[in-house]
Amino acid sequence: WRFTNGFSWELRGAPGIYSDPSAPVFSGTGTLNMHYTLSESFCFILGATYRPEWDMEIFPNIGFIWQPSDHIRLHVALPESRIDLFPRHIINVFATLTWDNTTYWLDNEEPLPDVVTFDALRASVGATLTLFDDLELTAEVGTHLQHELTAEVKDADTIELDETTFIRASIGNRF
Numbered sequence: 001w002r003f004t005n006g007f008s009w010e011l012r013g014a015p016g017i018y019s020d021p022s023a024p025v026f027s028g029t030g031t032l033n034m035h036y037t038l039s040e041s042f043c044f045i046l047g048a049t050y051r052p053e054w055d056m057e058i059f060p061n062i063g064f065i066w067q068p069s070d071h072i073r074l075h076v077a078l079p080e081s082r083i084d085l086f087p088r089h090i091i092n093v094f095a096t097l098t099w100d101n102t103t104y105w106l107d108n109e110e111p112l113p114d115v116v117t118f119d120a121l122r123a124s125v126g127a128t129l130t131l132f133d134d135l136e137l138t139a140e141v142g143t144h145l146q147h148e149l150t151a152e153v154k155d156a157d158t159i160e161l162d163e164t165t166f167i168r169a170s171i172g173n174r175f
Contacts, residue, residue, distance in 0.1 A: 031049040033061050034047055091128070096126075113151040122166075127139060136171070141167050144161070
């Protein structure tokens with residue numbers, strides 16, 4: 001919601017099953033961000049995501065969005081930074097740097113731990129093609145710069161995972 005004094009609020013929820021399929025655990029996260037607009041092209045963001053019983057229960061959301069022209073937008077923030085280039089009105093080329101920290105519950109049978117947490121720092125590039133006002137096609141390729149698995153086990157708490165490449169493709173609709 002945007003107000004005339006430059007403040008706006010963003011409220012998000014992400015309910016879901018964050019667990020081993022054999023013992024589903026329903027969990028929900030909630031985000032509250034405050035946006036303060038200084039001008040038509042610059043906005044500050046400050047907020048947090050509450051994630052009950054996760055490795056990091058409070059996840060920060062802080063940064064700014066700056067759009068110096070119709071052809072470029074910078075979103076510099078935690079947990080995700082992104083640069084968007086708009087060379088034409090139907091295409092958007094972007095690059096992202098994202099920090100992700102997600103906790104999953106497991107069926108607590110020995111020798112499995114009760115919870116595992118994936119902590120990742122990812123970089124990617126991609127493009128979105130807007131075919132119609134209500135249809136977008138997106139393709140993205142990226143790599144994990146840092147990728148760890150943390151679990152309470154006897155020998156080691158943290159395991160460094162190999163850097164891996166990922167590819168995403170999606171069909172979307174703005175609303």
